[in-house]
Amino acid sequence: MKTRSLLSLLLFTPFAWALLEPAPPSVADSQRFRDSLLEANEVVVFEGLPHQTWQPDKLKEELKRPDVTKIEGFPFYTPALKANADELKQLLGTPASIKPYGGAKACGGYHPDYNISWTVRAITYHVQICLGCHEVLFITGKTSLKYDMADDAVKRFEALRKLYTLKRPQ
Numbered sequence: 001m002k003t004r005s006l007l008s009l010l011l012f013t014p015f016a017w018a019l020l021e022p023a024p025p026s027v028a029d030s031q032r033f034r035d036s037l038l039e040a041n042e043v044v045v046f047e048g049l050p051h052q053t054w055q056p057d058k059l060k061e062e063l064k065r066p067d068v069t070k071i072e073g074f075p076f077y078t079p080a081l082k083a084n085a086d087e088l089k090q091l092l093g094t095p096a097s098i099k100p101y102g103g104a105k106a107c108g109g110y111h112p113d114y115n116i117s118w119t120v121r122a123i124t125y126h127v128q129i130c131l132g133c134h135e136v137l138f139i140t141g142k143t144s145l146k147y148d149m150a151d152d153a154v155k156r157f158e159a160l161r162k163l164y165t166l167k168r169p170q
Helices: 002-012 016-020 027-039 056-062 085-092 151-164
Strands: 043-047 068-071 074-077 098-100 114-120 123-130 135-140 143-149
Touching (some): 027 085, 027 098, 027 114, 027 135, 027 143, 043 074
Antiparallel strands (some): 068 074, 135 143
């Protein structure tokens, strides 16, 4: 009886399910991504479409455009924009730009505003950045590592974003 009550208490408290989730990846786990970025000859940026929760009508309209593609399940405008590789390498290539994932945010659901891509030794890497919740995903193949962007990195990327915001409606 006590075991069942304890189990019920654990399973139905608000934080119980968090105990069942795996621990977030460490910053060191992203080393392979950061090393490959620093090695890349070309880096490109894809601009994301409007937010699925906050701008559903605009998103629906934009999805009809012929210049939209999906990357890792999220829509982005094409063609990709050639990036200032040095600035993005400096920004995302350092471990100080990210911190361990702090958990889900109350932002209307993850939505990448930008996808940064590069290819090294026939492997394509992606970093997807959400400026609403400051989450960043490092993705290649079946590997996906979720982090939060450090405050300084968010500010630095915000300063760069005007270079990569051309098609999304206001």
